[in-house]
Amino acid sequence: MIRIENLSKSFGSSLVWENVNMTIEEGETIAIIGKSGSGKSVLMKHMNALLVPDEGQVYVKDRNIFDLPYAELRRIRQSFGILFQGGALFDSITAFENVAFPLQYFSSLSESEIRDRAMECLEQVNLADIGSKSTAELSGGMKKRVGLARAIVLEPECLLYDEPTSGLDPQTSDEINDLIIRMADELEITSVVISHDMHSVLKVADRAAFIDKQKLSWFGTIDEMKNADHEDLVRFIRASEYQISKTGVES
Numbered sequence: 001m002i003r004i005e006n007l008s009k010s011f012g013s014s015l016v017w018e019n020v021n022m023t024i025e026e027g028e029t030i031a032i033i034g035k036s037g038s039g040k041s042v043l044m045k046h047m048n049a050l051l052v053p054d055e056g057q058v059y060v061k062d063r064n065i066f067d068l069p070y071a072e073l074r075r076i077r078q079s080f081g082i083l084f085q086g087g088a089l090f091d092s093i094t095a096f097e098n099v100a101f102p103l104q105y106f107s108s109l110s111e112s113e114i115r116d117r118a119m120e121c122l123e124q125v126n127l128a129d130i131g132s133k134s135t136a137e138l139s140g141g142m143k144k145r146v147g148l149a150r151a152i153v154l155e156p157e158c159l160l161y162d163e164p165t166s167g168l169d170p171q172t173s174d175e176i177n178d179l180i181i182r183m184a185d186e187l188e189i190t191s192v193v194i195s196h197d198m199h200s201v202l203k204v205a206d207r208a209a210f211i212d213k214q215k216l217s218w219f220g221t222i223d224e225m226k227n228a229d230h231e232d233l234v235r236f237i238r239a240s241e242y243q244i245s246k247t248g249v250e251s
C-alpha cells in the first residue's frame with residue numbers, strides 16, 4: 001500500500017537519512033524504531049507528503065504522492081489518520097468537539113450525523129462518557145485516546161502513530177497498545193507506529209524498521225528481530241529494555 005523508494009532527506013547541510021527503501025503492505029502494522037533524532041518522525045511525515053524529500057518517491061496505492069494534483073493529494077491525505085506525538089488537541093474545547101472537528105471541516109454530514117459519528121469514535125476508544133469534559137481536564141492517557149478517536153473519525157485506511165505511549169505509565173501504555181491492535185483488527189487498517197518502547201513494538205507490530213546511522217539499518221519481522229545478530233539493533237533493544245526495567249516508564 002505504501003512504497004518508499006530511494007528516499008533521502010536533509011535539512012540544510014544536515015542529512016537525516018538517505019536511500020531508504022521500504023514497502024508497507026495493506027493491513028499490516030509496522031514499527032519504526034531508532035534513537036531520538038534519528039529521523040523517525042521525518043520519515044512518517046513523508047508518507048502523506050507533509051514533508052517533501054530531496055530524492056526518491058513515495059507511492060500510496062501505486063500513486064506517486066509527490067506528483068499529484070492538489071485535490072488528489074488532499075484525498076490521499078484524508079485516507080491517513082494521524083496521532084501526533086503531543087496529541088495536538090485543542091485545549092480550549094471539549095473532547096467531543098475535538099473529535100467532531102475533522103467532520104465539520106472535511107465531511108458533508110449533518111450536525112446530528114456528526115454527533116453520532118463522533119460519539120461512535122469516542123466509544124471505540126472506551127471514552128463514551130467523557131465527551132463533555134474539556135481537554136485540559138483529561139489525563140495523558142485519555143488525551144491520547146481522544147487523539148486516536150479524532151484520527152479515526154474520517155475512516156482512514158492508514159493510521160500513523162507518533163510515539164503513542166511516550167510519557168505514559170506502563171498500564172496506560174498497555175491500554176493504548178491494546179487499542180492500536182484493536183484498530184488494526186476491527187477497522188482492517190494499515191498502521192505505522194513510531195516507538196522507542198520495545199515492549200510496545202513487540203506487542204503491536206508485525207514488522208519493524210530500525211533507523212540508525214542515517215539509513216534504514218534493518219527491516220524485518222518481529223520474530224526475525226528477536227533473533228537478529230545485527231550489532232546496532234541488538235544494542236538499541238538492550239538499551240531500551242534496560243531503560244524500562246530501571247524506571248518502569250519509558251522516557
Ligand SMILES: Nc1ncnc2c1ncn2[C@@H]1O[C@H](COP(=O)(O)OP(=O)(O)O)[C@@H](O)[C@H]1O
Nearest residue numbers: 011016034035036037038039040041042043194
Ligand atoms: N522541520 C524541520 N526543520 C529542520 N530540521 C528538522 C525538522 N524536522 C526535523 N528536523 C531534524 O531532523 C532530525 C530528525 O528529526 P525527527 O524525525 O523528529 O527525529 P525522531 O527520530 O526523534 O522522530 C533531527 O535532527 C531534527 O532536528
Ligand SMILES: [Mg+2]
Nearest residue numbers: 040041042162
Ligand atoms: Mg519523533
